[in-house]
Amino acid sequence: MPPTSARVTAVDTYDIRFPTSRELDGSDAMNPDPDYSAAYVVLRTDAGDGHEGHGFTFTIGRGNEVQVAAIEALRGQLLGRPVDGLCADPGTLYRDLTGDSQLRWLGPEKGVMHMAIGAVVNAAWDLAAKRARKPLWRFLADAEPEWIVRQVDFRHLTDALTPEEALDLLRRGREGARARRGRLVERGYPAYTTSPGWLGYDDDKLTRLAARAVADGFRQIKLKVGADLEDDVRRCRLARAAVGPGVRLAVDANQRWEVDEAIRWTRALAGSGLYWIEEPTSPDDILGHAAIRRAVAPVKVATGEHAHNRIVFKQLLQAGAVDIVQLDAARVGGVNENLAVLLLAARFGVPVCPHAGGVGLCELVQHLAMFDYLAVSGTTEDRVIEYVDHLHDHFLDPVVIKDGHYTAPTAPGFSAAMRPESIARYTYPDGTYWATQDDKERTA
Amino acid sequence: MPPTSARVTAVDTYDIRFPTSRELDGSDAMNPDPDYSAAYVVLRTDAGDGHEGHGFTFTIGRGNEVQVAAIEALRGQLLGRPVDGLCADPGTLYRDLTGDSQLRWLGPEKGVMHMAIGAVVNAAWDLAAKRARKPLWRFLADAEPEWIVRQVDFRHLTDALTPEEALDLLRRGREGARARRGRLVERGYPAYTTSPGWLGYDDDKLTRLAARAVADGFRQIKLKVGADLEDDVRRCRLARAAVGPGVRLAVDANQRWEVDEAIRWTRALAGSGLYWIEEPTSPDDILGHAAIRRAVAPVKVATGEHAHNRIVFKQLLQAGAVDIVQLDAARVGGVNENLAVLLLAARFGVPVCPHAGGVGLCELVQHLAMFDYLAVSGTTEDRVIEYVDHLHDHFLDPVVIKDGHYTAPTAPGFSAAMRPESIARYTYPDGTYWATQDDKERTA
Structure with missing residues (x-):
C-alpha cells in the first residue's frame, strides 16, 4: 500500500444495548439478568479507501454510558493521528494511552478506563488488518517475531518474561x-x-x-x-x-x-x-x-x-x-x-x-x-x-x-x-428498539 | 434524633480541577504533571436539617469527567432512599452498589466504577456523622463492635478474616x-x-x-x-x-x-x-x-x-x-x-x-x-x-x-x-478560573 498522509478524522461512539435479560440468556450465579451491551467505537479516516476501525467494550447493561464516556475521553489522543503510523505500529497508540499519566490514575490498567483503551486499540488493529487486506489472525501470524515483540509492553513483566525470551518463543513458534x-x-x-x-x-x-x-x-x-x-x-x-x-x-x-x-x-x-x-x-x-x-x-x-x-x-x-x-x-x-x-x-x-x-x-x-x-x-x-x-x-x-x-x-x-441497522435499532436510549419501550422496561 | 420520613432528593456532581501542574507540586516518577482534581458529589435530602453528605474521588486531571459520569450512573440507586435507614446502616448502600450485577461487570470492584461507589458511600457516611453531630472518627469509635462488623463485606475475605474474628478484634480493640x-x-x-x-x-x-x-x-x-x-x-x-x-x-x-x-x-x-x-x-x-x-x-x-x-x-x-x-x-x-x-x-x-x-x-x-x-x-x-x-x-x-x-x-x-467558592472557581471547564484560561492551558 503506498504511503499516505491520511489521518484519523473522527472517533464515533455508540451505546448499544440488547434486551437479553428477557430470555434469561446469559444468566449465571453472579449475573442474574444481564442486558448484553457494547460501548462501541468507530475510527474514521480521510484515506478515502473506505476502511474504518471498529472496536468495543462488552458490558452487561447499566453503566454502558460510563464506558462510552471513557472511550470519548481518549478522542483527543486519536484525532489527527497519522493512519500509516497507527497501522504500522498500533503499539505506539497502546503505550501512549496506557502511559497517559493523568488517565493512568483511574486504574492503573484496570476497570472502565483500561477497557476503553482496549476498545480503541482493538479498533486500530481492525483498521490495520483491513488496510493490509488480511483477517487479523493472518496479519499477526505473518508478522516478524521482532515486530510482535515490539507490540508488547514488558513493564512489570520482566521477572517472568523478558523481550529476549518472548522473541525466542516466537521464533520457535x-x-x-x-x-x-x-x-x-x-x-x-x-x-x-x-x-x-x-x-x-x-x-x-x-x-x-x-x-x-x-x-x-x-x-x-x-x-x-x-x-x-x-x-x-x-x-x-x-x-x-x-x-x-x-x-x-x-x-x-x-x-x-x-x-x-x-x-x-x-x-x-x-x-x-x-x-x-x-x-x-x-x-x-x-x-x-x-x-x-x-x-x-x-x-x-x-x-x-x-x-x-x-x-x-x-x-x-x-x-x-x-x-x-x-x-x-x-x-x-x-x-x-x-x-x-x-x-x-x-x-x-x-x-x-x-x-x-x-x-x-x-x-x-x-x-x-x-x-x-x-x-x-x-x-x-x-x-x-x-x-x-x-x-x-x-x-x-x-x-x-x-x-x-x-x-x-x-x-x-x-x-x-x-x-448499521443493528446499531440504529439498539442504540440506547434513542434507537428504534428502545424508543418504543415503556420506561419501566428500559435497563437504566 | 427523632425518626423522619426524609429521603435523598438530589445527587449533585461537580468536575473540579486545580491547575497544580504549573508548580510541579505533586510531581513524581510516574506522574510528571498532575492537575489535582476531584469528582465531587453532594447528597441532598428533604430532612430540613441543613445536612448534606459530601464525598469525592481524587483524580489527577484528564478523565475526571469519566469519574463524574460514573458517579452519575449511581444516581438512580440513591434518589428516594430513606435518610434514616441510610444513616443507620451505610453498609446496605455499599452492598447494593457493589452488588449491582450490571455495574459489577465494569470492575468488578476496581477502577472508575468502584471509586465512584467509594465517593457516594463516603458521602453517606459524611451525612450520617453530621446527623449524629459527631466527627466521623468518633461516630465510628462510639459504635458497637457488632454494628461495625455488619458494615463490612466479608465476601472473598473469609480465608483470612471471618466475621467472628473481626468481632473479637473489635471487642479487644x-x-x-x-x-x-x-x-x-x-x-x-x-x-x-x-x-x-x-x-x-x-x-x-x-x-x-x-x-x-x-x-x-x-x-x-x-x-x-x-x-x-x-x-x-x-x-x-x-x-x-x-x-x-x-x-x-x-x-x-x-x-x-x-x-x-x-x-x-x-x-x-x-x-x-x-x-x-x-x-x-x-x-x-x-x-x-x-x-x-x-x-x-x-x-x-x-x-x-x-x-x-x-x-x-x-x-x-x-x-x-x-x-x-x-x-x-x-x-x-x-x-x-x-x-x-x-x-x-x-x-x-x-x-x-x-x-x-x-x-x-x-x-x-x-x-x-x-x-x-x-x-x-x-x-x-x-x-x-x-x-x-x-x-x-x-x-x-x-x-x-x-x-x-x-x-x-x-x-x-x-x-x-x-x-462553595472553590467549587465555583475550579469547576471544569466553566468555573471562573478555567473559563478565563486560554484553551491551550486547559488540561483536556
Missing part, C-alpha cells in the same frame, strides 16, 4: 506454521459451547441443548453453577448423562464462592467427571485460586475473563494458580496486551482457552486463538474457544461454526464491525 | 479506648510529610523543606524517587543530612520499577538509612512486592494507595508482601471497605499508615486512622498519616497540623466538604 495454517483453514479451531448451561434454563432445556451440542460436533460443554449445590449436582449429572462419557464437562461459578466453599462445592460436583472449574472465586484472588487448584486436582482451574491486565495473568502463572488461561478480547488493553498474555502462557506451558460469548467476543477471540496456534503455542491440544450462540447476526462478519469448530475468518479485519 | 481518646484529643495523631520530596523540586528546595519539616515537628519525611538513580542517591543523602539521624526517611517510587530493578535501586539508596520503600512496582503485583520485601529488608515495603479493593489487601498480607498498609480513603469502596482493610491489617499485625495528599485525602484519612487507634489496633506506634500541605484551604474543615500531628477534628462529619 513459527516452525511448521505453514502446515498448521493448512489444517486451520481446512478444519477450523475447536470450540466448546456454553449455550446449554445458563442458570435460568430448566432441566429439560439443559438436557436437550446438551445432547444437541454433542450432535453438533462439540467435544466440550459448560454449565453455570454456584447458586444451589443440590441443583448443581443434579444438573451436572443430567448433563453428563446427556453428553456421554467422552465429552468434557466444564462448570463456571462466576466468582461466587469463598475459597473453602469453592473447594467443597467442586469436590461435590467432581463425581460427574468435571474437566474444569471456572472463576471459582474473586478474579483478583491469585492466592485463593492457587489454594483451590491444589485442593481440587485433577479438576482443572480456569480463570481470566476478569483478569484486568497482564500483571494479574503473570501472577496467576507464577503462583501455579491456573491450569487454563481464559483471555478476554475486550477486558484488557486490546490486542497488544493479549499478545503479552499469549506469550506468558506459552512461557509457562499453560493452554489458553479464550472467554467468549457476550456481544462480539467470539468474533474477536477466534483471531487471537488462531494466531496462538500458528505462531506461539503451535497446538490446539487441550485448547478450545468458548462459543455461545447469541447475537452473532448483528455482526457483518459473524463467526461460522462447523462441526464444533470455528472456521478461520477470511474477511479482512478483526470481525468487529456491527451491522 | 475497645479496651482502654477512653484513655486513648484523651491522649488523641490532647496530642493528635502523628503525621509525616511528603512536601519536601517532590521530584520536580531542586536540591535547595528539597534541603530547605526537609530541614523545615523537622523544625515543624515531623519525625518522618518522604522523597519521591525512581527517575534517575544518581539523582536519587544524592537527594537521599541531602535529605538525611538535612533531617539528621533521628528522623525517618521514606522513599516512594510510584510503581516505576521492575522487581529486580526495585531491589537494586532500594539497596543503592539504603545507605542513607531508608525507613520504607513505597510502591516499588506495579500495585497489582502481590508476588513482586513479596519478592522485593524479602530482598530489601530491613528497609520496609509500603503500598496500598492503588490497591483497588480488600481482596488485594488480603493477599498482600497473606503473602507477606508488605510491612506497612497504606489505605486510601477514596480508591476503594468507601468507609465500609476501609473498615475491612483496618481489620485485615490488625489481624496480621501490620501497621496502617494511610496515603494522603491529593485533594482532600488528608481530611478523610485522619478519621480512619484515629478510629484505628481508638478501636482497632489501639496504638500509634510505627503509625503515621501522610501529610502534604496542598489545597487544604479549599475545605470548610481543613486538617490542622500541630507539632507534626494531626489534630482530632471536632466538626461533625467526614471533613469532606469543599468551600
Whole structure:
C-alpha cells in the first residue's frame, strides 16, 4: 500500500444495548439478568479507501454510558493521528494511552478506563488488518517475531518474561506454521459451547441443548453453577448423562464462592467427571485460586475473563494458580496486551482457552486463538474457544461454526464491525428498539 | 434524633480541577504533571436539617469527567432512599452498589466504577456523622463492635478474616479506648510529610523543606524517587543530612520499577538509612512486592494507595508482601471497605499508615486512622498519616497540623466538604478560573 498522509478524522461512539435479560440468556450465579451491551467505537479516516476501525467494550447493561464516556475521553489522543503510523505500529497508540499519566490514575490498567483503551486499540488493529487486506489472525501470524515483540509492553513483566525470551518463543513458534495454517483453514479451531448451561434454563432445556451440542460436533460443554449445590449436582449429572462419557464437562461459578466453599462445592460436583472449574472465586484472588487448584486436582482451574491486565495473568502463572488461561478480547488493553498474555502462557506451558460469548467476543477471540496456534503455542491440544450462540447476526462478519469448530475468518479485519441497522435499532436510549419501550422496561 | 420520613432528593456532581501542574507540586516518577482534581458529589435530602453528605474521588486531571459520569450512573440507586435507614446502616448502600450485577461487570470492584461507589458511600457516611453531630472518627469509635462488623463485606475475605474474628478484634480493640481518646484529643495523631520530596523540586528546595519539616515537628519525611538513580542517591543523602539521624526517611517510587530493578535501586539508596520503600512496582503485583520485601529488608515495603479493593489487601498480607498498609480513603469502596482493610491489617499485625495528599485525602484519612487507634489496633506506634500541605484551604474543615500531628477534628462529619467558592472557581471547564484560561492551558 503506498504511503499516505491520511489521518484519523473522527472517533464515533455508540451505546448499544440488547434486551437479553428477557430470555434469561446469559444468566449465571453472579449475573442474574444481564442486558448484553457494547460501548462501541468507530475510527474514521480521510484515506478515502473506505476502511474504518471498529472496536468495543462488552458490558452487561447499566453503566454502558460510563464506558462510552471513557472511550470519548481518549478522542483527543486519536484525532489527527497519522493512519500509516497507527497501522504500522498500533503499539505506539497502546503505550501512549496506557502511559497517559493523568488517565493512568483511574486504574492503573484496570476497570472502565483500561477497557476503553482496549476498545480503541482493538479498533486500530481492525483498521490495520483491513488496510493490509488480511483477517487479523493472518496479519499477526505473518508478522516478524521482532515486530510482535515490539507490540508488547514488558513493564512489570520482566521477572517472568523478558523481550529476549518472548522473541525466542516466537521464533520457535513459527516452525511448521505453514502446515498448521493448512489444517486451520481446512478444519477450523475447536470450540466448546456454553449455550446449554445458563442458570435460568430448566432441566429439560439443559438436557436437550446438551445432547444437541454433542450432535453438533462439540467435544466440550459448560454449565453455570454456584447458586444451589443440590441443583448443581443434579444438573451436572443430567448433563453428563446427556453428553456421554467422552465429552468434557466444564462448570463456571462466576466468582461466587469463598475459597473453602469453592473447594467443597467442586469436590461435590467432581463425581460427574468435571474437566474444569471456572472463576471459582474473586478474579483478583491469585492466592485463593492457587489454594483451590491444589485442593481440587485433577479438576482443572480456569480463570481470566476478569483478569484486568497482564500483571494479574503473570501472577496467576507464577503462583501455579491456573491450569487454563481464559483471555478476554475486550477486558484488557486490546490486542497488544493479549499478545503479552499469549506469550506468558506459552512461557509457562499453560493452554489458553479464550472467554467468549457476550456481544462480539467470539468474533474477536477466534483471531487471537488462531494466531496462538500458528505462531506461539503451535497446538490446539487441550485448547478450545468458548462459543455461545447469541447475537452473532448483528455482526457483518459473524463467526461460522462447523462441526464444533470455528472456521478461520477470511474477511479482512478483526470481525468487529456491527451491522448499521443493528446499531440504529439498539442504540440506547434513542434507537428504534428502545424508543418504543415503556420506561419501566428500559435497563437504566 | 427523632425518626423522619426524609429521603435523598438530589445527587449533585461537580468536575473540579486545580491547575497544580504549573508548580510541579505533586510531581513524581510516574506522574510528571498532575492537575489535582476531584469528582465531587453532594447528597441532598428533604430532612430540613441543613445536612448534606459530601464525598469525592481524587483524580489527577484528564478523565475526571469519566469519574463524574460514573458517579452519575449511581444516581438512580440513591434518589428516594430513606435518610434514616441510610444513616443507620451505610453498609446496605455499599452492598447494593457493589452488588449491582450490571455495574459489577465494569470492575468488578476496581477502577472508575468502584471509586465512584467509594465517593457516594463516603458521602453517606459524611451525612450520617453530621446527623449524629459527631466527627466521623468518633461516630465510628462510639459504635458497637457488632454494628461495625455488619458494615463490612466479608465476601472473598473469609480465608483470612471471618466475621467472628473481626468481632473479637473489635471487642479487644475497645479496651482502654477512653484513655486513648484523651491522649488523641490532647496530642493528635502523628503525621509525616511528603512536601519536601517532590521530584520536580531542586536540591535547595528539597534541603530547605526537609530541614523545615523537622523544625515543624515531623519525625518522618518522604522523597519521591525512581527517575534517575544518581539523582536519587544524592537527594537521599541531602535529605538525611538535612533531617539528621533521628528522623525517618521514606522513599516512594510510584510503581516505576521492575522487581529486580526495585531491589537494586532500594539497596543503592539504603545507605542513607531508608525507613520504607513505597510502591516499588506495579500495585497489582502481590508476588513482586513479596519478592522485593524479602530482598530489601530491613528497609520496609509500603503500598496500598492503588490497591483497588480488600481482596488485594488480603493477599498482600497473606503473602507477606508488605510491612506497612497504606489505605486510601477514596480508591476503594468507601468507609465500609476501609473498615475491612483496618481489620485485615490488625489481624496480621501490620501497621496502617494511610496515603494522603491529593485533594482532600488528608481530611478523610485522619478519621480512619484515629478510629484505628481508638478501636482497632489501639496504638500509634510505627503509625503515621501522610501529610502534604496542598489545597487544604479549599475545605470548610481543613486538617490542622500541630507539632507534626494531626489534630482530632471536632466538626461533625467526614471533613469532606469543599468551600462553595472553590467549587465555583475550579469547576471544569466553566468555573471562573478555567473559563478565563486560554484553551491551550486547559488540561483536556
